[in-house]
Amino acid sequence: MTAAPAPGPVLLGADETAGLLTTARAADALAGALRAGLDPEACPQRTGVATPGGELLLMPAASGAYAGVKIAGVAPGNPARGLPRITGSYLLLDGPTLRPLAVLDGAALTALRTPAVSALALRYLTAPGRPLRLVLFGAGPQAYGHLDAVLELRELAEAVVVARDPGRAGELAAHARALGVPARTGTPQDVAGADLVLCCTTAREPLFDGGLVAPGAVVVAVGSHEPDARETDTALVRRAAVYVESRAAALREAGDLLVPEAEGAIGPGHIHGTLADLVAGRDLPGGRADAPRLFKSVGMAWEDLAVAVAIYHATGANSET
Numbered sequence: 001m002t003a004a005p006a007p008g009p010v011l012l013g014a015d016e017t018a019g020l021l022t023t024a025r026a027a028d029a030l031a032g033a034l035r036a037g038l039d040p041e042a043c044p045q046r047t048g049v050a051t052p053g054g055e056l057l058l059m060p061a062a063s064g065a066y067a068g069v070k071i072a073g074v075a076p077g078n079p080a081r082g083l084p085r086i087t088g089s090y091l092l093l094d095g096p097t098l099r100p101l102a103v104l105d106g107a108a109l110t111a112l113r114t115p116a117v118s119a120l121a122l123r124y125l126t127a128p129g130r131p132l133r134l135v136l137f138g139a140g141p142q143a144y145g146h147l148d149a150v151l152e153l154r155e156l157a158e159a160v161v162v163a164r165d166p167g168r169a170g171e172l173a174a175h176a177r178a179l180g181v182p183a184r185t186g187t188p189q190d191v192a193g194a195d196l197v198l199c200c201t202t203a204r205e206p207l208f209d210g211g212l213v214a215p216g217a218v219v220v221a222v223g224s225h226e227p228d229a230r231e232t233d234t235a236l237v238r239r240a241a242v243y244v245e246s247r248a249a250a251l252r253e254a255g256d257l258l259v260p261e262a263e264g265a266i267g268p269g270h271i272h273g274t275l276a277d278l279v280a281g282r283d284l285p286g287g288r289a290d291a292p293r294l295f296k297s298v299g300m301a302w303e304d305l306a307v308a309v310a311i312y313h314a315t316g317a318n319s320e321t
Helices: 014-019 023-035 106-125 141-153 166-178 188-193 234-239 247-253 255-262 275-280 301-315
Strands: 010-012 047-051 054-063 066-074 086-094 100-105 132-137 156-162 183-185 196-199 218-221 241-244 271-274 293-296
Touching (some): 014 100, 014 106, 023 106, 054 301, 066 301, 086 106, 086 301, 100 301, 106 218, 106 275, 106 293, 132 141, 141 156, 141 166, 141 196, 156 166, 166 183, 241 247, 247 255, 255 293, 271 275
Parallel strands (some): 132 196, 156 183, 218 293, 241 271
Antiparallel strands (some): 054 066, 066 086, 086 100
């Protein structure tokens, strides 16, 4: 008697990939992976291949009962064609057998994963209390996703949107107002009054003067994984307590840190702590109480895996395996 064939992988389009988890639940999945012992320092490196239109990225990871790989394209010219800048797919595999379990929309997974990483860091880096004054750089999908992520976490007293395109900045400010947040467009100088600054852009040069950032404010930078591109300046990095997803990944890919290091402004030991340190509640070296806090994210394959597994579980399909 021939055994019945194994069921094929679950196919999840962009709406399903994005809609099965809130950002908060995705952040919970990331925290759960870290608490279960996953070590981001041992995560495989991202592989990049240049293409005529941009870059093809390969991001594999394995942990526990699952493995997976994201194949993502970064095509800077796509928005002018009416196409998304980030494309791709995620293949989730059963760990012991490497049988395909699900194929997810890679761009939608990234759009969920990145704000979830930021939200997890902000759980620990923002002090409880009064509503926050937010300055948000960018007006693309990550800016919208980060606004939603912050609103799941904290009340906002104001949101100021700063973007190259005034029209898109106005649209995001209007979106924030529709969510009940007092919002307007602004300029880089608005960081002086911010409790929280979110950088969600494709910028290759600093977006604002880091000397303007208030003592105790939190800055999150997610826009780049390239060693020569940055959203924050040397002035901010020098005075901030810096947190990263992984020391190894940051010292390979985070231009926000590597450019100041190349200038001789900081050393490799300038990193204050990691996401795993925060989640584990590990005691970290003391820093100045009035120092800004900077969380620099480059995006890592273990994060894609953790969120993809949580999405897969949310479908209920895992009950069949």
